[in-house]
Amino acid sequence: KAGVTQTPRYLIKTRGQQVTLSCSPISGHRSVSWYQQTPGQGLQFLFEYFSETQRNKGNFPGRFSGRQFSNSRSEMNVSTLELGDSALYLCASSLGGPLELETQYFGPGTRLLVL
Amino acid sequence: GENVEQHPSTLSVQEGDSAVIKCTYSDSASNYFPWYKQELGKRPQLIIDIRSNVGEKKDQRIAVTLNKTAKHFSLHITETQPEDSAVYFCAASRGRGGGSNYKLTFGKGTLLTVNP
DSSP, rough: OOHHHHHHSSSEOOOOOOOEEEEEEOOOOOOEEEEEEEEEEEEEEEEEETEEEEEEEEEEOTTTTEEEEEOOOOEEESSSSSGGOEEEEEEEEEEOOSSSSSOEEEEOOEEEOOO | OOOOEEOSSSEHHHHHHTTTEEEEEEETTEEEEEEEEEETSOOOOEEEEEEETTTTEEETTTEEETTTTTTTEEEESSOOOOGEEEEEEEEBBBOOOTOOOOOOOOOOOOOEEEOO
């Protein structure tokens, strides 16, 4: 099976702009989680989507939003970009079924630089 | 919410030595503890995980131990090789349970350098 893919891999934006990142999960996986990775804060959970619904949310401002499509692909949007949003954005997919504990598989990430 | 502390932040060992990375967690309801390895410029890759119903799990040169009473878990790598050099992250989560709290909380990472 193909792994988790993310596009684009690199992005450069300026403050105040908005950005949309895309994640395609492993075939058959219905849950997509998003994480922000920075040197100072490490890996921080943004949100999880399952069956086109946000199921879980981290402690990020409302400028960070997402959605999921019927084919389980997910997008993440960041509006009014700030310098501090520069980071590696990782998505991870899992089956998302009734199993209590699931392995999450990560994509390669999108590296966002805000100037 | 959950808080995961990871130590040390950097670890340098000689090839062939063992390496141990330790994590503590705060949420006593956490019951899943994966470890990820992230090489420079690459995605985090799961290397081993442990569920709360076992105290130890091994996979070749890698082992993880869990002490639920003390709320800590450790990664042990034996016979280290230069290709083991990477950043290692521990994480903790609850199960889906009621469905609302399934997320991974990560430690800040350990940069492991294996010197030839």
